[in-house]
Amino acid sequence: MKTISENLAAIQKEILTSCLKAGRSPEDVRLIAVSKTKPASLIREAYDAGQIDIGESYVQEFLEKTASPELEGLPVRWHFIGHLQSNKIKYIVDKVYMVHSIDKLSTARELSKRAAAKNLTVDYLIEVNTSGEPSKFGLSPEELLKTAGSFFDLPSVTLRGLMTIASPDPSLAHEEFKLLANLLEQLRAKAPHPENITELSMGMSGDFEKAIDAGATMVRIGTALFGRR
Template sequence: MESISSNLTAVREQIAEACRKAGRREDEVTLIAVSKTKSAAAIREAWDAGQREFGESYVQEFLEKVEAPELSGLPVSWHFIGHLQSNKVRQIVDKVTMVHGIDKVSTAKELSKRAGQHDLTVDYLLEVNVSRESTKYGFSPDSVLQAAEECFALPNVRLRGLMTIASPAPSEARREFAELRQTLDKLRQNAPEPSLLTELSMGMSGDFEEAILEGATMIRIGTAIFGWR
């Protein structure tokens, strides 16, 4: 059985190869280890192997890990990557580096409000349903442009870019990743601070190489690091 450390090494090598093919630098892509359903001990093993960015999807599980003795005192960079309901924002707002899955303007407004209460500035991404599947959350590529207009003026938060979960087929996924990149380009055209819109969170264990070829700046890898859930 492969160890988390050796899995991380293999993933990093694949990232390096994908960046080489894309003509990009490795430091342009942030690896987020998706640790949902995994133990604090497994996260600690990944940390000891040099991983610093971790992604969680469930609020209660995330809060338990933040307090876990195995991770006590470690400056873990937590990304909340799951669907976030407005009524749960207050529980995580002061504990996350970035919120990836904002799919309603009302949730962005709640994030702004709660960040203000903590005197924080919180980075977030808008989720886009580029595969147009009814089972997925997210704005359509067209409606996210209008939603962003409402979000730009919110205090105590910074819209940094877009995220998506693509179709299972890699060929479809690559087309969808390209569409997300094009959507971000459109978003920058009307943004008050286009230089802030740098992030494309896209690509998972089965398609992160395609995502890197299409400009991903953050990839969310779970299975390839921690094994099957």
């Protein structure tokens, strides 16, 4: 069985290869290590191997890990990537580096309110349902472009870009990644500060190469690093 360090090195090599193939700099793609259901001890192994961006999907698990003896006080950059209910934002707002999964305007407003109450500025991404699957969260492309102005106006938060979870079919996924990249450009064209909106969080263990080819700046990888759940 390979160690977390060995898995991390292999993933980084694959990211490098994918970037070179796409004519992109590896420095433009950040690896988010998705550690949901995995113990804090494995996250510590990844951190010790140089991985500081960690993604979590469930609020209670996120809180337990941030307070765990193995991780408490370490400069981990915590990314919240799962579905986030408005009534749970107050628990994570002062602990998270970035929220990837804001899927409605009301949730963004609550994040803004809670960040302001703590005198913080929190970075976030809007989740887009690029596949159109009813089981998935996220704004439709049409809703995103229609409501974009309301997101730009929120205080104490900074919109950094977009996130999506693509279809399991690789051929469909590549088109959905390209759609998200196109939506990012349309969003930037509407934004009062387009220089802030640069991030595309897309691609996971099974499809991150296609996401990088389409312009991903963050890939969310769990299984390839920590093993199956």
